[in-house]
Amino acid sequence: xxxxxxxxxxxxxxxxxxxxxxxxxxxxxxxxxxxxxxxxxxxxxxxxxxxxxxxxxxxxxxxxxxxxxxxxxxxxxxxxxxxxxxxxxxxxxxxxxxxxxxxxxxxxxxxxxxxxxxxxxxxxxxxxxxxxxxxxxxxxxxxxxxxxxxxxxxxxxxxxxxxxxxxxxxxxxxxxxxxxxxxxxxxxxxxxxxxxxxxxxxxxxxxxxxxxxxxxxxxxxxxxxxxxxxxxxxxxx
Numbered sequence: 334x335x336x337x338x339x340x341x342x343x344x345x346x347x348x349x350x351x352x353x354x355x356x357x358x359x360x361x362x363x364x365x366x367x368x369x370x371x372x373x374x375x376x377x378x379x380x381x382x383x384x385x386x387x388x389x390x391x392x393x394x395x396x397x398x399x400x401x402x403x404x405x406x407x408x409x410x411x412x413x414x415x416x417x418x419x420x421x422x423x424x425x426x427x428x429x430x431x432x433x434x435x436x437x438x439x440x441x442x443x444x445x446x447x448x449x450x451x452x453x454x455x456x457x458x459x460x461x462x463x464x465x466x467x468x469x470x471x472x473x474x475x476x477x478x479x480x481x482x483x484x485x486x487x488x489x490x491x492x493x494x495x496x497x498x499x500x501x502x503x504x505x506x507x508x509x510x511x512x513x514x515x516x517x518x519x520x521x522x523x524x525x526x527x528x529x530x531x532x533x534x535x536x537x538x539x540x541x542x543x544x545x546x547x548x549x550x551x552x553x554x555x556x557x558x559x560x561x562x563x564x565x566x567x568x569x570x
Contacts, residue, residue, distance in 0.1 A: 334392055336415065340422040342393035346385040347426035350397050351527050354378035355452040356434050358517075371513050378518070379506030386498030395498070398521040399423055399544075400551035404481030407555030408563065410488070420523070427527030435531045446531050453528045453536035454519040454543045462514035469516045470546055476508045477520040477550025478557070485558035519543040520550070 357377035386395040394411070396402045399420040405411035435451070438444050450459070456469035464472075486492065487500040505520075512518045519525045525543035529536035 336418065339393040339415075340418055342389035343396060343419055343422040344426040344429075346389050346393070346395060346397040347423040347523050348430040349385045350378070350381045350521075351427045351430035351524050352434055353381035354524070355431070355528050356437075358452040359434055359438050359449070371510060374513065375506045375509035375518075378509050379502040382505050383498045383502035386501060390498060393419075395501075397423060397426075397523070398547075399523055400477050400521060400547040401481060401484060402551075403548055404477075404484070404551030404555035407552045408481070408485050408559040410485070410555075423523040424526055427523040428530060429527075431527030431531050434528075447534050450517075450536070451528045451532040452517065453532045454517045454525045455536060455539050456516060456542065459535050459539060460515060461517055464515045466542070469542060472512045472515040473519055473543065473546040474550045474553070476512055476518075477547040478554035480504055480508060480520055481551045481554025482558050485555065486562065489563070516543070520547050522547050 354374065354377050358374045361373070382395075382397065385397065389395060394405070396405065396419060402411060402416055402419045402423070406413055406416050431451075435446060438446070438451075453459075456464060456466045460469060483504045484497075484501055487497040508520055509518045512520075522544040525536075525540060529540045529543075
């Protein structure tokens with residue numbers, strides 16, 4: 334598939350992931366009686382991945398996440414020359430989604446992205462449960478590595494055909510249920526970047542962690558699967 338079409342697919346997929354997942358936290362979860370709590374937000378992130386994986390996954394592979402792209406490269410599933418273009422498309426899609434979400438949220442009287450956190454990821458005093466920096470690092474590292482490990486397994490040539498998006502979406506839901514109290518769940522540098530730019534304060538200062546640690550986790554997950562369980566042929570380039 335042409336690289337340009339694949340990048341457009343990644344843009345749309347990441348846009349939907351951020352708009353749907355973060356939107357459920359910023360918009361719906363702020364209103365009493367909606368029934369949207371941790372479970373609702375976790376399901377929203379999982380379902381956005383499932384829907385877009387089926388919609389545009391056949392075009393781009395359905396990464397929607399720089400850690401996934403890097404992890405698939407580390408696992409021999411993705412060409413190195415396409416890693417940076419994919420990451421750029423994902424980050425731009427995330428920023429666009431955050432911009433639309435900010436515009437909508439600003440229509441509510443009294444909305445303040447800085448004060449509300451705007452679904453940003455954080456640690457210490459900006460962690461939903463006030464978890465430490467060390468706890469945030471451990472959470473993001475382990476969960477991202479397992480996420481990439483699951484993606485490799487679900488898309489292995491020996492895996493059941495057609496079920497990968499469901500496995501990946503369910504795993505992302507579980508990841509959110511575990512780590513929303515710790516970091517508000519990143520495991521995705523693009524997702525963290527879009528909303529952080531509109532929060533505009535502490536989220537930008539803490540953004541380094543939500544790039545460094547998920548990317549490291551992605552590398553670990555990809556390498557571990559390739560070394561221990563991989564059966565799909567490596568991609569050249």
